[in-house]
Amino acid sequence: MTGDKLKWRVSTEQVLEALRYFSAADLRAQQSKLTGTATQLKQLLDGRLSHLLSEEEVENIRVTEDLVQQLNLRVEHAKEIKKREEQKKEKARKLHQAAIDKALDKALPPITRDATNIGSRIISLTELLLAFHSQKLILHYLSSPELVSDIRRKVEKYAARSDSLWEVGDYLYRDLRGALDSFLGWAKDETPEQKLSEILELARGDVAGIRKSQADLFAYVEGQVAIEESSNVQRLRGKPTR
Template identity: 30%
Template structure:
């Protein structure tokens, strides 16, 4: 029974059954409320059937209580495991991909890693390789207004900062995902996919062109975090 929904779902169903049992007992209890008065019109056999139904619902409720407790223990254990994996994933990504983004070289490294990891199909799966290149080139279009930015280059640098955040978040979620393997193993598999990809082609002509465009755009961007 612990397969049928979460502990909260089971708790909700249990409350409904408890309410139904209570109403049935009112019909057979001869109380002064409406249900009790309606019970006066029931035959002895009908009251017996309702009392049997109430006992049956009590029995089902006990089963649900057991399933709820079992499910609750499972959910707490799963939550603890999930939080542990997320914490470890953040630590591994931080140590393996510091990606400071302070200098021109740092920013180009972020762009290059994002492009290569996308080509290896381990980053931003919603975008094909060509689509990601097109997206990054659109980011280089002159903004209509530079509100809050001192220059176009500074604005472009901030876009790289956003890309860094997306990459870190995506990779963290990717290796934290619980498929039964360890977090470290999921990171190792990702790195191997990237290594296999770059072993065939270090940088494609499209990647080189995108990086060239961004190099020109970022030349005059101030150093430091944007």
């Protein structure tokens, strides 16, 4: 390779700016293309067709090959920088996710099949789902009537075919946990534990109003829980969703 003709005109930082939306893998692919281009130019000069070219044309191709190789070095450096940035971000993401999991496990532990408080957990989960939704923190793609209908449909479905309401509780739990996991993943201004504690306090403050506005739903859910927890009452089939 001759002297670096791009030394004062093209920097690694300029390559990163020009390809700002490229990942390290994208830059690796770009590097491979430039390597291939430089190789093809060199093979042209060393091949059987080279004698058909004038000295000026040969020199132009040699200069072009050299420029491509020099540009390729910048891309290689940019790739390494981007790779380190991605590794740093991935490490931070994993640490944040671990903190989210820890906070959710502590504040909202999973419901086990042998738990003695499944009924009360179902009521609590229903309250929190509706409260967080009313605050526009989770499940934005559902309207309030749609969420109420979805909860009732799940209670009817699993209560009708299961020997216990554990499946109902587990389903509601996974809905709530998944939604909170997504919300906390975007909330970077506080630790997950701090943010979860804050929004749980706000949600629980709304429970009385939620229960009043959704009295029919809670009467139905609590009725199903009472049926399940009573050993002397025959399970009743839920009313079809309108």
